[in-house]
């Protein structure tokens with residue numbers, strides 16, 4: 224078996240080395256096929272014992288979206304590209320509907336996730352106003368992958384099913400360098416806030 228076979232160690236360093244060959248310069252969106260290819264590698268990384276060992280109950284709260292979301296960034300290039308997160312999302316409440324300023328790929332490591340992708344319908348020209356509707360919804364089990372395109376295709380919400388869910392999330396660019404957009408589908412409003420608010 225070659226060094227890239229299933230029995231070889233495939234950790235964060237191996238994953239990042241491979242995705243460097245898949246992501247365009249500057250962290251631009253590689254398109255659906257590229258995101259699928261990254262998803263295959265993220266699925267492999269999700270089985271790494273080193274990743275699983277990080278999903279313990281003692282993981283510190285990061286406070287993403289002001290919620291009890293734990294974990295956070297485990298890799299980022301000096302220029303802010305290739306940002307890899309390992310995070311625990313609660314089951315008690317759904318995240319708000321939010322954007323990321325980046326395309327991304329998600330793989331569940333442990334637990335189950337109700338994942339909802341949203342689509343923005345208005346043109347964004349009216350301050351504070353936004354219309355969003357559910358584009359698709361999936362139940363994700365460990366090893367399941369979803370991906371989303373660059374803005375405006377980067378809007379989602381999610382919630383653990385019956386228990387917290389741990390996920391690897393890979394972004395072309397660090398999603399936290401500027402405030403995120405938060406959408407209220409019923410009120411048809413959009414607000415802006417820093418994602419990390421412990």
Ligand SMILES: [Fe+2]
Pocket residue numbers: 321323379
């Ligand atoms: Fe998100």
